[in-house]
Structures are given as structure tokens and as C-alpha cells.
Amino acid sequence: MSKRQLAMVMDLNKCIGCQTCTVACKTQWTNRNGREYMYWNNVETYPGEGYPKKWMELGGGFDAAGDLQEGVIPNIEADYGVPWDYNYESLAEQNLLGPDGSGYGKHGAEKAGLRPNVEPTWGPNWDEDQGAGNFPSDNYFFYLPRICNHCTNPGCLSACPRDAIFKREEDGVVLVDLDRCQGYRYCIAGCPYKKIYFNPKISKSEKCILCFPRIEQGLPPACAQQCVGRIRFVGFLDDEESQVYKLVKKHKVALPLRSDYGTQPNIYYVPPTEAPAKFDAEGRIIEGSQRIPMEELETLFGKEVHEVVKTLKAEMDKRKKTGESEVMDLLIAYQHSEMFRLDNNYYQDVAKAKGMPALAPIDDRYIKGKHTKEISHFKAHA
């Protein structure tokens, strides 16, 4: 366990599935160098197949006795989906429309001139917005944004036979030491959220780094900063002034995802409570009906979800009647400055105490090898 723990709260009532977080993360970290297929941040439709496909059925995590469970390593083509590209050059050379306007490509060509370089068969959000139930009477879905949970008891870390994964003392961010990683992929089997990925180009594992270079400068992770719905709160769990603390610990309206996997995740969710009522056969509203089944929420967030939903509804009611509710004020998310409480000075102090430059992203356990003068390509700091 780390000394302090950074955490994020995501308010699922407000997520509109716009993927701005996904794009913020992708352009920042994963659009290059073998990471193209990875989405350190993804927003999937629940219920749905998820990303990677059926990740909840792929094992990993711990059982009740605390034993790491076997897991399955997903396949890029079949489970994540291969990012495809187009032969843009063809645009310059070919008429996209045939002379009779009926088809694509060169005159007489059967296939489009502009086409993807692989035949896409699966990808993230292949089943976006499908959900479950029958339209319009009782269909439902909601969005589930997911990043690495920076678990207190990480399955990936426990699975690594090389000690290549470490949890930072100062904020609990879970990172891969790429110097030590040998690409065995046991971490992927060990993570029940499948939020650690194999980069085939460098043959090493990579994952969400909670934008630690931003965090250390007092900036929130890119996904949180860019979120247009302002659904993401970031702060230290032990900082009673942080909105994360208030939502998770004080008001207890945010719950971790699939805590039954035993990894003690640190990304919390305000469960979705707001959905239109169901319709009967004639299309009339069924008063008081609940479109999102509580059993589904219980699967995701545990038994505590009942209490949380009750609290949220009560607070909403209170706000309507009295105009006052701290929980609602928090969830309205007025100011970024209040939603994100990151202490740049804190990180400066940590770095100073370690005698490191503020941005040295290293696992200092192995800086000075016993047998080699310089094991790491990162320079050892005095």
C-alpha cells in the first residue's frame, strides 16, 4: 500500500459517451509506437461487450481467499480490434464515384478505391448504444468510462515475475518499469479490468499512467481535464478538502467498479440513477418504474449501490425542496479548480526528499544495480 492514494470519481449520470476523454488520452499517449490499438481510457456502453471484448469474463484479480486468479490474455484482432487506416493516396489517383454514379473506385472496379488496410471485424464500441431491453418500452444502456484503477492491491503487479510493475509511494499510481519489463504478459492475465496492454512493437506492457507528468505539475489527467460533462473529479483520498474525499468518504455516493475482484480499485463511480421511466404496451409512462435494473448495478458496484442510489435520490429531492444539498452542489461540478485538487508543491517536496528532479518517472529500487554500474538508461540520481 502506498502512503497516499490519488483517486478519481466519475459521475455516470452525467456521462454522455462523447469520447472526448478517449481522444484526449489517445492523442496524448496512445496514437503511436505500437500503442495504436490501446485505449488507456475508453468509454463503453453497458450492457455490452466492453473493451476488450467480454473483459469481465477473462479472469484475473483475487478470490475471497486472496489467491491471484488465472486469467486469459485477449487477442488484438479478435478482442480489442485492430485500428485500421485508409489508403489516402488513392484519393489523388482515382475517381471515387464511377461514371454512372453507382459505385466507388475506378470505373468498372468492384471495390472502393479508398478502403481500409485491414477488414475490420471488431473494435472498441462496435456495439455502442445498443444496450439491452426492447425499444421503446424498456430498453436501456449507460456509458461506462474506464481507465486503470490504480488499485491498492494490483493484480498486474502481483502477477509480474520480474518486479517490473510498481506502485508509487507518494500517490499510489501504478506504473510499468519498461526497463525491467520483458513482455511476458502475465500482468494482462492478472488484471481483472484488462487495463494493462501488451505493446507488440516494443514487446512490453503499457498502461494508463494517470498522466503523472501532468499530475506532478498540478494538472489533472487529460481525460479529466477535457471531459465536457465534467464528470471526473480527481484528488487524494486522504485530503478531506478534496471533492473526491467528500464524494467517496464523507457522503459515500461513489463506489468502485467490480470490487469483488479483490484488487481494491481507486476509480470510483457515482452510479446512474437517472433514466426515463418504462413505457407500457400503449406507450404510456409507467410511473415509478426503473429502466436500469438494480441487479445490473449491483453486479458492477456491489450491494452498497442500493444505499448509494437511495442517498442520491434523497439528496436530489432535498435540493428540489430546500435548494440545498452539498452532494448535489458537488455533482454539479461548478469549478475545475474545486474538482481537481492536486498539489504541485507536494510532488516537489517528494522529489526533493528523494533528491530527484521533479519529473523523474522512475522506480528507484533498481537505480543502482548491485552488479552493474548503470542498469537503467535513466541516470541514477545521487
Added chain:
Amino acid sequence: MITIAKSIIATTFVASALSAGGSITAVKVGNDVKPAMLKTTDKLWDTAKAVDVALYPQTTIKMNDKKANATNANNSGKMAKISALYNDKCVAFKIVWADGTESIQDGTSSNLYPDGFAVQMATKFDDPKKLPYIGMGSEGRPVLVHLNKAVTTHYEPNGNKDVSLQVNRHQTNAFDANLTAFDESVKAAAMNEYKRSFISEGFRSMTEIKDGSSKFNMSMDYAKDAKAWSGVMGRHLKDENMDISAAGAIPVAFAVWDGEKMGRDGIKHLSTWIAVDFADKKGNEALVAELTAAPTGDAKAGQANVEMMCAACHTLNAEKQATPFMAPDLSNIGGYSTAAYLTESIVDPSAVVVPGYNRNAHKNFQWYTTDDKGVRTSTMPPMMTDEKMVSDAVAYLMTLKSEVK
């Protein structure tokens, strides 16, 4: 019961027949031969005598990849042919082993694993009864591991500050010829061979030597007709990490990986410590004697004691299964352990406590405890004290290994 005991004795006999004189003689060659020059097809190898060395599936600890575990559940042992050459400066090994498929890890897929081989050497072996733990060394008894894997071009975060080459090609401002030039410089930054040296004192501590101080070379070739890999590893007798230039014989261990069966760390075949005797060079006779001696104890008597005293925690074979993760699985322990190591571990379980197994993965079964100073104490108490009892147990444990096919 009697028939089982008989078959075990028979196995023991066959096994010791294979390892009789089980040392490898390194043949001396001219000093003009350098590791970098040696190829698997080199005529020089004809002068060395290839020795059969049995490699056994690693079953001491179990990894957490469900598919890989299912694929490797019933692995048998493998036979490798190993020969050795040396001169005043260098030593080289050739290993040939059967592998039905050529598995190469390319840079596009997440579910390809490479074939590969490794040569492990002890940096200290003055006391042949206290060699490093076979699974990548142990505290105070470091090993060097030279590893070669069949991979295609791959890239490494290399610390050369060439971040401009690490962007998506679509995000460069380059077009046409400039883009081609960009692609070429990216390719030039790639590595085309995976051959690495590691130093290790227990497998979690294994760390790559990246400062160029390890003077070695490796290569491997697949023969499609024979369905076999040949690998060569040559290294200097002396470099910053190890000095074996004065030795008359050295302990060496070998391991191979099968990519087809998702082999990688923990899923491999490995040998025990094999004595490599430098022809025409004196010294380290005790090491050769130790590593080639047949067990002296009575395996049958040992079996009864081991089953009674050890099997509650240790899995011994398919019939004698203990609770998973309770303690190291011993079903192939005879295949890749020396008798001295087994004796030491029985008499003084804390003498070699490998800082290896991820204790966080199985919190209820702590194989050892660590005090404030980092000293590890085995959870296993010393249970056998009687000398004969121990040697009988060791003789039995040495029979615990898969059949070699």
C-alpha cells in the same frame, strides 16, 4: 505399491545412465576464434562431442496464464544435444533441440511467443555443494543468464532521446520522400535481434545488463527439415561480471522455450547444473565429481519418508498432489536440481530462500518470512536430521521428473 517403487528404481537407473559421465567436455580451439564469429553451422563444432542433456518442464511454480497452463499441463522432458568449445579467451556452447514449429514473435500480435534458449552460468562455484539456485540464482549466489529469442524487428524505449522518431508517422510534417526518410530512420532505431544478458540473484531480481559490460554473442537457426533449433552462445571467459578464466571446469545450465506453447518466463524446459570440463585444463575436479555422481541413498526408503513428511505441502507427482500454491511443486525437482541443493534445502531450508515467488499473489501461503533486515526465513522447518534419512530422501527426490521424450 511395489510396482510403483520398482518403476521408480528403473527410472533412476535410466536417468543415471544418461547422466553417467554427464559432464560436457569443452574442446580447445585456436585463439583466433571469437564469439562473434561463431555460427551454428560452423565446422569447428564437429570437433566437439555433443552430449545429451535432459531438459525438464519448469513446474516448481505455476504462472497465472490460464491458456498457457492448460497447454503445458502435461509436458514431458526434452533432450538437447550440447557441445562446447573454448580457447584462452572465450568459451562457446552449441545447443540443438527439437521443436515441431518455428515460432517467431513479430511486432504486430499480442498472442505470439518466441522460441528461444538461454545459457546460465554461476559467477561463483568454489563450493560445488553450494551452487546458485537453478531458477536464476539465489541471494549471494548470483548467476549470469544469456538469453536469445526468436523475434523480428522490435523497438525499445532506448533512452537515446530520439523522441522525434517516436511519433505517429501521420503526425509528422513529412510527405513523400521525407516521409519515407522518416520511416527509414525509425527502422534504423529498431533492434533486429533479441540477445541479452541478465544478472540475477533469484528470478524476481533478474536485471538486464545494459551497460555493454557483458561480452557475449548468441545466434539461433531453425532447421525446417529436422524440425530442430540450433543455438550458439559464446562469451569471454572474463568480463566485468564474471571471471572463469582460471577454472578447469564450470557449472552451466540450459533452458529452452517453445513459443508454440506460449513459453516465456516460468513456462520453459531447463536442465540441472551441468559440469563443463575444459579439456587440458586442471582444477575444479570436485565440481565435476559432484555434478556427475549418482545419488547414494536408497530411493525406495526415501519415498516413504518424503510422502509422509513432505507431501502434505509439496506436490510430488500426479498422484501426490498438495493444495495448490502451498509450497513449491516438486514434480520435476529431480530433473533440474543437484543432490547437494536438495540436501541443503532439507537440512537447512533457509539456506537458499529464493526471493522469487510473488508473495502478494498468494498471501495465505507465504513460503518465507522477511525480517526488518530483509533476511528471509523459510516457512518450512528442518524436518529431517538423520544423515541416512536425508540421503534417502534426496535419492527419491532425484527420481521426481517427467519422462523425457
